[in-house]
Amino acid sequence: MPERIAIFGGAGNMGRRTEAEARKQGHQIQIVDPRAEIQVDPEEAIAWATVLYFSLFAKDLIPVLDQYGRSIRLDQIVLENTSTKNPIINTLKGLDEMGISVCSVHPFAKHDQPPGGQKVVILPIGTNFNKAQIFAQEFYGNMGMIIIRHSIEDHDALMVPEQLPWHTANRAHLLTFIRLGYRFSQLWNLAPANTELGLASTARTGIQNPTISATIIFNYLKTAEGQAWKATYPRSLEEIFKAAEKGEETLAALLAQTNEYLKEDGMDQQMNEATTIILESNANLRLHSLTVHSLDNKPGVLAAIATIFAENGINLNAVGNRPPDGGVDIRFGIDKGTDEASINQAVIALRELGFEVIERHKEK
Incomplete structure (x- = not known):
């Protein structure tokens, strides 16, 4: 059932993504954000909406709900998508105590990343959450996201090992590169496989x-x-540096612990397979690729394009797709032995079918 959704913070990155996905699902939207081109009065938006979606940082969400929370009706649904939950738990529980159906969410997808196959954590609030949780599950389920359920009280503790190390270490890596005068482009161009994965994450x-x-x-x-991570991480670095001072054998013995750790639950094999797929696909796309844009993103598009390649004797070794705003871009890795005449014929045939070849790349 289509809803009327007021998105507070809708002019921000995640707000715009939420708006785009909501419109795809047939919902009506109003954006409440001082950065928006069209200004909507918050009180009027609340009165109009059936769903209130807050796409704000915690420090901004609390004053907004303090100011407008009393205007929210008992028949409305409230969702919010902050990445840290502890600062806002009491505020959200206050809405629940008023009888409002509230659900917190945490989508694990960057705003410019297709949501399909990505994860979203759904965190019900209080005792009146049922209606909000059902809507959240349908909304994100329709995007093709993998739904994970947790309690909001546990969220930040669970996210410490998932997010704190990487945001801290990756930003520290970049600051170190800056201090030492390294250009990131030079690091990337020279990067071995493992370093390429690390630089991409950074x-x-x-x-x-x-x-x-x-x-x-x-x-x-x-x-x-x-706090435990903050105390332990520097000690782990210090252990490595001290072991290195004693010699390679001492250092290798210490690092062997990490190999054994990854063998638990067969994660060493699983991670090796996953990263090899990423590296192999990226390498093939980097060597020789063709990117095709289709105005339609529907069943049969990939098959139609692949048929053209097959008819022209072109062997494909990688495929990646990315839905822009409208249609879909599909990037094809082309076998290095393919002659240019076959590719040119395929490009002509693709254009005749209404596809647009938007990029053609070959490593020199």
């Missing part, structure tokens, strides 16, 4: 809004788990 964090990392680091360090 950059993935670094290109995000720094407030996201600051919020995660600042709030998670307030937890007991965050």
Whole structure:
């Protein structure tokens, strides 16, 4: 059933993504955000909406709910998507005590990343959460996201090992590169396979809004788990440096603990397979690729394009797709032995079918 959704913070990155996904599902939208082109009065938006979705940092959400919380009706649904929950638990429970159906969510997907196959944590609030939880499950389920359920009280403690180390270490790596005068492009161009994965993870964090990392680091360090990590991580680094001073054999003996750790539950094999797939696909796409844009994102598009390649004797070794705003971009890795005449014929055939070849890349 289509809802009327007022998105507070809808002009931000995640707010815009939420708006786009909601419109795809047929919901009506109003954006409440001082950055928006069209200004909507918050009180009027609340009166109009059936669902209130807050896409705000915790420090901004609390004053907004303090100011407008009393205007929220008992028949409305409230969702919010902050990445840290401890600062807002009492505020959300206050809405629940008023009889409002509230559910907190934490989507594990960057705003410009297709949500399908990504994870979202759904965290019910209080005792009136049922209606909000059902809507949240349908909303994110329709995006193809993997739904994980947890209690909001446990959220920040669970997220400490999932997010705190990477936001802290990746930002520290970048600061160290800056201090030592390394250009990131030079590091990337030279990177061996393992380093390529590490640099990609580092950059993935670094290109995000720094407030996201600051919020995660600042709030998670307030937890007991965050304090334990803060005390233990420097000790682990110091262990490595001290072992290195004693010699390679001593250092290798210490690092062997990490190999044994990854063998638990067969994670060493699983991670080796997962990272090899990523590296092999990226390498093939980097060597020789063709990116095709389709106005339609529907069953049969990939098959139609692949048929053209097959008819022209082109062997594909990698495929990656990315839905932009409208349609879909599909990048195909092409076998290095493919002759240019076959590719040119395929490009002509693709254009005749209404597809657009938007990028053609070959490593020199």
